[in-house]
Amino acid sequence: MSSKLKTTGMKEEATPALVPQLRFPEFRGAEGWKIERLGNLFSDRQEVGLTGLPLLSLMDKEGIVPQEQSNRKNTSNSDKSKYLRIVPGDIAYNTMRMWEGRSAYVGLEGLVSPAYTVCEPRSGVHSLFFAYYFKAPQLIEQFRRYSQGLVKDTLNLKYAAFSRISAPSPTYPEQQKIADCLSSLDDLIAAQGRKVDALKSHKIGLMQRLLPREGETQPRLCFPEFQNSGEWIEQRLEDLAKRGSGHTPSKSYPEYYNGGIKWISLADSKRLDCGFISDTTIEISEKGIQNSSAVLHPEGTVLISRDAGVGKSAVMSIPMAVSQHFIAWACKPGLLSNWFLYHLLQNSKPLFERVATGSTIKTIGLQFFKDLVFCVPLLPEQRRIADCLTSLDDLIAAQTQKHEALKTHKKALMQQLFPTTEAVEA
Known part of the structure; x- marks a missing residue:
């Protein structure tokens, strides 16, 4: 619905006045x-x-x-x-x-x-x-x-x-009514934002207690059923998961692209650190994989960025390929849970940021990942920890969606509370 143009008095002496799409009840009969x-x-x-x-x-x-x-x-x-x-x-x-x-x-x-x-x-x-x-x-x-x-x-x-x-x-009373409405909505948005931030801080603190700190072999907090399980075992990540590389098919051949195979690149940076990744900015084709070093990694593979945003990670919800800026880890059955690995990588971000080198674009050399070791418990405890942290991630995601919905609601409300018309010429 567009804003309405009203006139008062004789037509030739009319002064244009506008009415917004949405008006509070006490002002609906008032002048524009x-x-x-x-x-x-x-x-x-x-x-x-x-x-x-x-x-x-x-x-x-x-x-x-x-x-x-x-x-x-x-x-x-x-x-x-x-x-x-x-x-x-x-x-x-x-x-x-x-x-x-x-x-x-x-x-x-x-x-x-x-x-x-x-x-x-x-x-x-x-x-x-x-x-x-x-x-x-x-x-x-x-x-x-x-x-x-x-x-x-x-x-x-x-x-x-x-x-x-x-x-x-509008008149001063209508100005005040609109300001009070939007200000109250801002307070609600801010409160929801603080709730999201508090949940994120809680998750970081919990993750730091459920997973060993650098130089330690046991976490500060254990679930009751695993309190007598002993120290976690230090192992190379390459012994627990198969390391996969990435590649970019030649852009000189258009047929290598837009073929329906999801391909994770630096353009997908905002999609990482959110658990599952299910969509990508760019797709490649079967020809693109056949004629390059690109590999289609299986569902459940855990990826980590080694360039530009080092340490960002995600779990593939479907088979995907990755660019050379990422390393893909396929966990070995019975040895390592993919979601436990995801949270291990999330908890290790300070380490990744510390070892990254470069002035303009930070990067981590491949040898670092070849030598990377983690302390890990047996698979049942891995899964218990992963389930706890993943459930918290789901709660954070739900509250974040609510926060975004409130901001979207405010934007839509503002579009209705203020007249939408062509710019008024001086």
Whole structure:
């Protein structure tokens, strides 16, 4: 459903007003949103010389935070006399990146770089509402259109251009209602995010107790039925699993590709560390395997990345091939559980990161994997540990999906709460 255009008074004197697709019940009979210039809603706060205030930074997700919490190198000038004061209720935006929607509601008093523009709300303006509104695609498109510069890296939206942008705006009570709704949803999303983070931290801590630390032969925590099983045995991984290599078929032959065989490459980095891997960005063909060193590894094979994102691992849910950036391990029956190996590799990430070498792209030499040893228990205990950690992974995945669903819901809700129309010309 598209936004509706309303007019009031005589047709030739009509002032266009827009109605969003979704409106709270108490505003459904009210007038439409009126077109306003942003310069009539916000003034340009230009307060400088207050060098005693803390330095703040604008983050993509966290918004305005103290600079020391931004994890960014402090490149600010020692002379803060030209830095801009911001106060709670302002909206600050990155002048060079507003075309990307790089703005945030201000909840702290402090100083920001002169590279920011500070918008002070005028009377009757609910700035938190506009902080959300400034993230809507229709306004980001306006910010892009009004930004000046020849290429993206030089685009800038100074206040003079910002002030000329027109946007539909509701009354203050409706602004507040929308802001309260979206703010409550943000609180719910943040709480769900913390739940996911807590589960991930719990899994890391549990994994470190259920598996031996470097230099130790027994874990700190054992299941009751295995407490008298004795020390785990140190063995070479190559004695417990068959090591398989990867290869990239020649791209000079199109017939080697798009043949329905899943082929794991560096393009699939985001699909790793999530347990099963069942899909890939690129597929190869039977000809691609027959005319190269590529191998179709069986279902259940455990792979690990030795380049660019070293230590990332997964378990193949179907037969797959891999590029030369990966090593594939087919566990020997009766000796090693593939899911136990997956969790061993996950727990060994600090080791992999430590031994990786290279300046631009980190890599681990093949000899390291040939010599790699792990302390392992008998198969029943392996399976018990793997089942525990895999169940926790399933819980994390379910809670992560809920987190993503909430973010998707917010995005869809915003599309309905703000009018969708062609950019209003000045």
